[in-house]
Amino acid sequence: MGWQLVRFWTLLVYTFMFLPVAVVVLLSFNASQFGSFPMTGFSFRWFIELAQNEAILRAFRTSIVLGLMTAVISTTLGVLASLALVRYRVPGANMISTLLIAPILVPEVVLAVALLLFLNFLNVNKSFTLLLAGHVIFTLPFVILVVQARLVGIKRDVEEAAMSLGASPRQTFFQITLPLMMPAVAAGALFAFTISFDDITGTLFWKPGGVETVPTQIFAMLRNSISPEINALGTVMILLTVGLPLLGLAIARRMSTKRGG
């Protein structure tokens, strides 16, 4: 009896969480010109309109470029920072580590305003570079957390063995350390990309005039009217932000089974 209740309750919670998502996906295939029930027929019409909407396409391009650049820069910096913090004795390593992780702990709005005020103080104008910098600051902690955890698990012995066999420190990094921490590096890059692609709070503060990312574009469109196009856009976003990490995970798993578990 008690368990039945728990089951029912759990089901209710999940329904509450995921029903809106399901509704968005479902309505994106609605033929009606209102983005709401009742369904009048099944159609790809809104996806086609989406694909022809210049503003949205531009936002998509911006988001993808921004996300990729954020991922590359964040991952590179994150790997370097993790290496320094884990492999070398850096004075004040604990403090640096805390500082690097801090952006997760500080509310995003605070971070966004702070960066904006700081740049205002320096008389720097808003630009795409600034937006990118903001995203890097915001995604770096995730990369560092993931990569650091992995690096701690890679024994120094293995690197020392490689060097004793004649590999220079750089060759050791590319031959041994990097391949061994690749799953974490890939996970970090995926995190960075998805977080950047998803982000709206910071982006609203940092983006220069005329530049829209997908989330800010949706936000702007919602202010005018609720077009069914938004449902279609939502579906695409869900596919990207849920599908990419799952894909990454699957690839990582396949890579590790190939190695005999």
Next chain:
Amino acid sequence: MSAVTLTDIVKRFGDFTAVHRMSLEIPEGGFVTLLGPSGCGKTTTLRMVAGLLDPTEGEIAIKGKRVNEVPIHKRNLGIVFQNYALFPHKTVAENVAFGLRYRDVPKSDIARRVQDALELVQLPDVGDRYPKALSGGQQQRIALARAVVIEPDVLLLDEPLSALDANLREDMRVELKRIQDRIGVTTIFVTHDQSEALAMSDEIVVMSNGRVEQVGPPEEVYNTPSSEFVARFLGASNILEASAEGRANGTVTLDVPHFGRIGVPAVRAPQIAGAGPAKLVLRAEKLTLAKPGTAPEDAVTVDGTVETVDYQGQAVRYFLRIGDAQFQAINMIDGHPFHEGDAVSVILRPRDCSALPGGTA
């Protein structure tokens, strides 16, 4: 020319001195063991030879050339680590080939030399597997193959047997020695296990608290320990306060409580010049128990009581009481062992004893 020469090496970490001034020469093809408890500086010394640590003072030379400034990857060394340290993302063959790729070895030769190395360690068929698919002992053999395939100037072994099971450890010990003999590579072996050190080495360097206690071949270090530390660390020893009466006719005579006067061969008491306080070192294996009343010639006999019996399979370790002192004796079991509370004759041959100067330990 010696293969490795350490000259006045010192290593400090801040205020802590890990290795006090130390000099050592390792001959070409020699098998030298650094033996001591953890924290004695043996691994630090090995890592300095490897180039993984810089000595604070002193000079390290390999084949007559100073290598202090030479980074590890240019020293041409083979290192085997305690935890194997195989590359998990490479196959066994790729692991073994790794060092060859950084040397001018033609592609066709690489495959042949890898196969030769795998045959040397008696694992010719595992080249395609990943390290995880092998047992601990097999992984350590691969690590050894990877270290020797590059024909290193010096082979450094950092407690390579410690991670293995007891049975496997003894097999690997024999195997390791066989391979070292066969390829004749100069080897420095670090261990805290005295039986490994005694079984494998040409020369043992006993270390304690960053200092070298004694350097010598296994028999010498075992039979004539030069300090109380060495006597206690290698095997079970009974150490008795005694007084030396003098040195004459190749014998040093000691007056030992409970046992009376014992004439120790002078070669086994090299540090005792004349009369004065001394210590008698009695190996537990050299104290024989017998039924009361037995007294062979050329031996000293005292009466004692068995307090505790520690059965070890083919041998028994007895804890004895003689007067007010406790002793250890390790005897092979032939016939029947003694039991707790038995009165026994404790027999000791003076030529099996060694002596150290007394006073400060």
